[in-house]
Amino acid sequence: MGQPLFSGARNAALGGASAAFPDDAAGQVNPAAWGQANTRILALHGAQFYGLPELRFAGIRLVAPFRKGAIAGGASAFGFDLYRHFVLDAGFGRRFGFGTHRQVHTGVRAEWNQVHIANHGQAGALGLTVGVLLPITPFVSLGAVAYNLTAVAGPLRSDLRRRLAVGAAWQPSETFAMTADVAKEVRSPLSMAAGIEIRLAEILALRGGITSGPRQASGGIGLNLASVRADFAAQRHEILGWTPSLSLLYSW
Amino acid sequence: MKMAILLACMMQAANPPADTTETAMVIETALDMLEDGLEDSASLNEAIEYAAHRKIRLETASAEALRSIPGMSEMNVQRILAWRSSGKSLEEPESLLLAGLDEHAVSMLLPFVTFDRPAPRTRPRIRTDLVQRWNRRLDTGKGYREDEPSGYLGSPDALQWRIGVRIGEHFATGITFDKDPGEPIRWRPGGGRFGADFAALHLSVDNRGPFERIVAGSYTVQAGEGLVAGQGVAGLSSLRTASVDRILRPHASAREHAYFRGLAIQSKSLYGVSVTGFVSYVPLDARVDTTLGVWSLASTGYHRTQTEYERRGQARERAAGGIAVFRQGSAYAGALSLHTQHMLGVSRNMHALSVFGGWAGPRWEGSFEFVPKERHQSLTVSFAPIENASVHVRMRKTAANGLRPHTRIGVNSRGESYRYAEWLAESHIRPFQAWTATVRVRERKRPLNLLPDARDRFVAGIIEYKRRNWFTLHVRALTQTSEAAARCLTGRLLLPCATRKRRQSLRIQIEYRHSSSLRSRTRIETVHAEAEKKAAGVLVYQDFRWKPRPFLQLDMRYALFDAADASARLYMFENDVLYGFGAPSFNGRGRRWYVLARLDASRRLMVQLKFGATRYEDVRSTGSGRDETPGNRVREMKVLARWRFES
Numbered sequence: 001m002g003q004p005l006f007s008g009a010r011n012a013a014l015g016g017a018s019a020a021f022p023d024d025a026a027g028q029v030n031p032a033a034w035g036q037a038n039t040r041i042l043a044l045h046g047a048q049f050y051g052l053p054e055l056r057f058a059g060i061r062l063v064a065p066f067r068k069g070a071i072a073g074g075a076s077a078f079g080f081d082l083y084r085h086f087v088l089d090a091g092f093g094r095r096f097g098f099g100t101h102r103q104v105h106t107g108v109r110a111e112w113n114q115v116h117i118a119n120h121g122q123a124g125a126l127g128l129t130v131g132v133l134l135p136i137t138p139f140v141s142l143g144a145v146a147y148n149l150t151a152v153a154g155p156l157r158s159d160l161r162r163r164l165a166v167g168a169a170w171q172p173s174e175t176f177a178m179t180a181d182v183a184k185e186v187r188s189p190l191s192m193a194a195g196i197e198i199r200l201a202e203i204l205a206l207r208g209g210i211t212s213g214p215r216q217a218s219g220g221i222g223l224n225l226a227s228v229r230a231d232f233a234a235q236r237h238e239i240l241g242w243t244p245s246l247s248l249l250y251s252w
Numbered sequence: 253m254k255m256a257i258l259l260a261c262m263m264q265a266a267n268p269p270a271d272t273t274e275t276a277m278v279i280e281t282a283l284d285m286l287e288d289g290l291e292d293s294a295s296l297n298e299a300i301e302y303a304a305h306r307k308i309r310l311e312t313a314s315a316e317a318l319r320s321i322p323g324m325s326e327m328n329v330q331r332i333l334a335w336r337s338s339g340k341s342l343e344e345p346e347s348l349l350l351a352g353l354d355e356h357a358v359s360m361l362l363p364f365v366t367f368d369r370p371a372p373r374t375r376p377r378i379r380t381d382l383v384q385r386w387n388r389r390l391d392t393g394k395g396y397r398e399d400e401p402s403g404y405l406g407s408p409d410a411l412q413w414r415i416g417v418r419i420g421e422h423f424a425t426g427i428t429f430d431k432d433p434g435e436p437i438r439w440r441p442g443g444g445r446f447g448a449d450f451a452a453l454h455l456s457v458d459n460r461g462p463f464e465r466i467v468a469g470s471y472t473v474q475a476g477e478g479l480v481a482g483q484g485v486a487g488l489s490s491l492r493t494a495s496v497d498r499i500l501r502p503h504a505s506a507r508e509h510a511y512f513r514g515l516a517i518q519s520k521s522l523y524g525v526s527v528t529g530f531v532s533y534v535p536l537d538a539r540v541d542t543t544l545g546v547w548s549l550a551s552t553g554y555h556r557t558q559t560e561y562e563r564r565g566q567a568r569e570r571a572a573g574g575i576a577v578f579r580q581g582s583a584y585a586g587a588l589s590l591h592t593q594h595m596l597g598v599s600r601n602m603h604a605l606s607v608f609g610g611w612a613g614p615r616w617e618g619s620f621e622f623v624p625k626e627r628h629q630s631l632t633v634s635f636a637p638i639e640n641a642s643v644h645v646r647m648r649k650t651a652a653n654g655l656r657p658h659t660r661i662g663v664n665s666r667g668e669s670y671r672y673a674e675w676l677a678e679s680h681i682r683p684f685q686a687w688t689a690t691v692r693v694r695e696r697k698r699p700l701n702l703l704p705d706a707r708d709r710f711v712a713g714i715i716e717y718k719r720r721n722w723f724t725l726h727v728r729a730l731t732q733t734s735e736a737a738a739r740c741l742t743g744r745l746l747l748p749c750a751t752r753k754r755r756q757s758l759r760i761q762i763e764y765r766h767s768s769s770l771r772s773r774t775r776i777e778t779v780h781a782e783a784e785k786k787a788a789g790v791l792v793y794q795d796f797r798w799k800p801r802p803f804l805q806l807d808m809r810y811a812l813f814d815a816a817d818a819s820a821r822l823y824m825f826e827n828d829v830l831y832g833f834g835a836p837s838f839n840g841r842g843r844r845w846y847v848l849a850r851l852d853a854s855r856r857l858m859v860q861l862k863f864g865a866t867r868y869e870d871v872r873s874t875g876s877g878r879d880e881t882p883g884n885r886v887r888e889m890k891v892l893a894r895w896r897f898e899s
Contacts (some may be wrong), residue, residue: 099767132796134772136723136764144774144794146810149845162843164792164812166774168762182776184792184812186843186869190778 004078005029005147005161006057008045009247013220013233014179014195015209019167020133020143021179021195029165030131030145031107034093037063037070039251045076047245050237054080057245059087069094072109082118087111091129105133111148115156125156141169162186175199189213197222207233227251275304275363278322280825283835297833298505300363307366310342316464316497321364326582326612327636328353343367354640355718356680356688380897383414385829387862387890388433395434395556395878403878404434404556411448412506412831425455430506434556434878449555452511454502464518464526470503471516473530475575475588476608477621477630477648496577496584496608499528505831508553509536512571521579528575536594538567557878568595582617585609640682649673672698690714706750708734726761753783755819771797781819789815789839791822807848815839829860829892842868842884856897862890 007029011018022033041063049055059076073090091109098104107130114124127148134142144166151157167181180194195209195218205222220233229249236242278300303322310318310332318329335351336342342351344367348358387410395404410433416426429448431437438445454469475496500518503511512532519527537550537560555561570593577586586609592602604626610619616635622628629649636642649672674696681689694710710732717725732755740749759777766772773795781787793811800806807827815821818839826834827848838844846864853859865887868874874881 098770102766104766104770132772134764134766136766142762142764142772142774144772146794149810162812164794164810164843166776166792166794182792184790184814186812186814186841189814190776190790190792 009231009233009245012245013207015193015211015218017179017181017193017195019145019165019181020141021169031091031109032105032131032133034070034072034107035095035105037065040064041251044248049243050240084116086114107131123155126152127160139172143167275300276827303364310365320495320498323360326617378899379418381416382895385412385892390887391881393879393881406436408433422458426504428452428504450508456502464520465500467500467502467516470511470513472501472503472511479621480604480606524578524580526577532571534569535565536567536569537563582612642680644678646676672696688716706735722765724763728759730757755781769799779820783819787816787820789820789822803852805850811844813838814841829890840868858894860892
């Protein structure tokens with residue numbers, strides 16, 4: 001299926017290396033991120049891949065926390081009149097102690113993919129994605145996420161993108177973070193990604209990242225204004241060009 | 253009072269049941285250095301499971317018992333003996349570190365030892381284990397179709413029953429029945445068929461009167477360096493399972509081609525001399541071509557088709573041998589004589605005489621075996637120059653499968669097997685407390701018909717960073733090159749030439765123990781192979797082991813693999829049910845997952861359940877021949893139940 005795995009401008013700016021450093025509002029990188037949400041979050045995402053209006057992406061997501069986790073739901077659309085890919089998802093993330101004071105975050109997301117192709121009709125498939133986030137020290141985290149671990153139903157089951165991403169993140173302070181991922185998609189070669197985030201001030205963060213397979217460089221900024229956060233990212237593919245993306249988050 | 257004694261007997265620190273996950277760690281660690289020798293690992297698995305079920309109490313164990321622990325070096329035996337003789341106790345694993353063993357050696361030792369103190373006992377303890385295992389591929393090949401004229405005779409179920417009874421420390425008996433997938437269950441007492449395809453029965457008496465061990469029934473023999481009698485794990489210098497003090501081992505395994513059947517007796521040491529004698533009579537499978545008068549032994553143990561069934565028991569093997577070992581402290585010398593006769597129409601006799609010996613000091617140990625008539629030699633030297641470094645070197649010149657009568661693979665119709673000469677060096681260095689580096693180099697000269705100087709080379713390096721017991725980073729790089737004979741077009745002539753195959757792999761693995769109930773492991777591995785063409789492969793997997801309750805443990809894995817062809821295949825050791833072993837290789841593109849659950853339902857009952865599935869992309873069928881399965885997925889299920897009764 002054609003919709004790229006887009007999970008917010010912050011993750012895009014980090015080269016997509018966010019299995020162990022997920023954005024708590026996105027959850028598309030790793031649904032375990034919802035397990036660390038403390039406030040309700042409404043997120044709007046938009047991107048135009050390689051500058052082409054036919055490859056526009058728009059998404060909305062709502063995260064609602066409860067005592068030890070959060071439930072979340074979202075919807076997104078990708079494509080244009082002749083090819084349109086809708087995704088409707090819902091899931092939850094939860095924190096577990098496992099006998100220590102350090103908590104493990106886990107998450108699961110059910111995702112209905114619906115593809116509509118002009119003059120050919122439409123079909124869909126339901127996949128299940130699971131993720132885990134292991135903070136091993138206050139500064140280092142490991143993360144893993146299996147996208148479409150299993151296809152539950154739908155005629156397009158065999159076309160779901162199966163992907164396993166594992167990563168590590170190092171965040172020695174509030175102002176600095178480095179993250180790296182290795183991901184394998186069944187039908188694509190191994191890809192690696194790495195990103196860095198530097199928080200220059202409380203309201204401003206700079207981000208950069210690189211990705212292999214496809215080879216891309218990315219950068220972006222984040223503005224944090226009280227309960228509103230705005231992230232902007234730009235990714236450059238060496239052949240296809242630039243992909244700008246924007247995310248707006250409101251938490252309350 | 254009676255109640256108190258009974259309670260004491262019940263609560264005594266009986267050896268806990270072998271934890272398959274502990275033994276799996278030992279096997280996997282050994283396999284890390286052995287990618288080219290996975291074919292030996294099933295017997296390694298059996299040897300380790302056997303040892304893990306008979307844990308040795310370090311506080312009181314004899315030197316002979318210590319030497320029988322898999323992977324135990326003579327240097328470490330001497331360290332433990334010296335520690336005990338100085339009046340210090342061995343009540344916990346940390347004591348072994350203080351005694352001078354390194355952390356790696358201790359972790360490899362733990363599945364086979366116990367630190368519990370024995371409770372006073374008034375009568376022999378009887379322990380009975382009943383193990384039943386069933387496994388089946390849920391997607392079966394076309395060999396199981398009813399309309400297939402040359403299909404398998406039996407069902408796709410694999411069944412195994414094991415009964416083991418141990419009375420006190422001296423008596424043990426066991427029987428194993430096994431049916432492989434595709435084999436029929438037939439009851440023909442007149443024809444020697446009693447349901448299952450294979451049965452192994454043994455009765456052993458340990459440490460009674462003048463005898464160290466007496467085994468009647470199925471058994472294996474291990475002596476010297478394994479040139480003449482061994483257990484098939486000779487490729488592993490780092491995990492040797494043979495011991496010159498415990499030569500006999502009852503055979504309770506379902507391996508159908510690597511054992512003796514008859515009577516074997518090992519005497520206790522008298523003035524340092526121990527004598528072993530054995531006789532054996534085993535039916536063998538054989539292929540026969542009566543028109544050419546050629547026959548050869550078959551060693552798969554499968555009797556699934558009519559053709560395989562007709563090979564069953566076509567030949568007989570008679571064997572008789574004697575071993576004498578003289579031991580003085582840490583030095584020993586011995587001789588082995590083995591006569592084997594294979595009978596099928598014409599008889600074929602093999603006789604082998606070998607001498608072996610060894611000696612160990614505080615910093616080094618060495619052993620050798622020499623077969624004068626065949627001019628086969630093996631020499632092993634281990635050296636620990638400083639506290640945190642050791643070097644093992646082995647030089648060997650022998651037949652590909654030794655002269656052991658039951659390693660028939662590769663033996664041609666004249667009973668010959670090709671020879672090879674090899675040297676192997678392995679070194680462990682621990683420069684800092686948390687870091688370990690291991691290097692293993694092996695070169696084997698393997699003369700082929702058209703290529704008298706063909707060589708195989710294997711170089712592996714492992715660097716491990718272990719932060720106490722909760723975090724491990726493991727990096728392994730491996731290169732294998734092998735030469736094969738070919739014919740190359742030179743001018744207008746096809747002349748003999750050599751082709752070279754190369755295989756390189758890099759593995760990065762992170763293990764993290766979050767708590768006593770949760771562990772994770774992430775592995776990324778790439779392979780590059782060069783043969784007739786270049787190929788690459790990659791594997792990524794994520795493991796979790798979760799023990800939510802003391803009686804329940806779950807092992808889970810999700811893996812994606814992508815290998816261009818078989819030359820770039822990737823191996824993945826899997827946790828399995830008890831007595832099960834799995835290190836499958838994957839090529840093509842797809843994904844694999846499994847869940848293994850272990851439930852200790854009660855003090856008596858343990859149940860294991862494994863479900864796994866592999867799904868390939870872009871293929872219409874998997875397997876080949878009778879095992880060709882339509883579709884792109886292969887699912888299998890295993891169930892094992894063990895009842896343990898103790899009184």
